[in-house]
Amino acid sequence: MSSIVKPLKVVLEHFPKRTFTVFHPYEALKLPERSRGGIQLDMEKCTGCGVCAYICPNVAIELVTRGEKRYPKLDYGRCCFCALCVDYCPRKALKTTPVHELAEFSRAELEYPPERLAQPPQITKPKPAPRRKIVSIKKIDQRGVSHH
Ligand code: SF4
Numbered sequence: 001m002s003s004i005v006k007p008l009k010v011v012l013e014h015f016p017k018r019t020f021t022v023f024h025p026y027e028a029l030k031l032p033e034r035s036r037g038g039i040q041l042d043m044e045k046c047t048g049c050g051v052c053a054y055i056c057p058n059v060a061i062e063l064v065t066r067g068e069k070r071y072p073k074l075d076y077g078r079c080c081f082c083a084l085c086v087d088y089c090p091r092k093a094l095k096t097t098p099v100h101e102l103a104e105f106s107r108a109e110l111e112y113p114p115e116r117l118a119q120p121p122q123i124t125k126p127k128p129a130p131r132r133k134i135v136s137i138k139k140i141d142q143r144g145v146s147h148h
């Protein structure tokens with residue numbers, strides 16, 4: 001009996017509360033200030049010491065040469081957003097941003113050379129939601145879709 005009553009009690013407790021989900025990508029979730037999203041590089045501060053590449057547990061960072069200096073190149077295909085690179089950078093040249101919409105259509109596009117990593121990640125504005133037409137099961141049946 002308690003296996004029925006307990007879940008029912010939880011449902012009834014939460015039923016009048018506000019919803020916690022959003023209709024993404026048409027609605028944006030306001031993330032906490034310290035949430036860890038995309039990483040931004042300050043090329044002026046970076047000395048090319050390589051600590052970020054050394055500390056990264058996923059081998060997501062490699063150093064690439066630009067002129068006489070070296071800078072980190074980051075592969076988001078490997079990154080788990082642990083922010084160890086940010087914490088260990090002796091020059092505070094890396095910082096996390098709240099931008100989490102980093103999806104791309106290919107693995108190659110997930111690789112951020114230093115110049116791209118230095119750009120502030122863009123927050124895309126939510127698009128207006130499409131009108132969703134709710135089709136009743138009865139209408140679907142009329143179109144010939146069978147239910148087994
Ligand atoms: S980002 Fe920081 S840890 Fe990485 S190479 Fe530059 S200075 Fe060193």
Ligand code: SF4
Nearest residue numbers: 056079080082083085
């Ligand atoms: S956030 Fe973590 S996994 Fe991603 S590049 Fe930095 S150290 Fe590597």
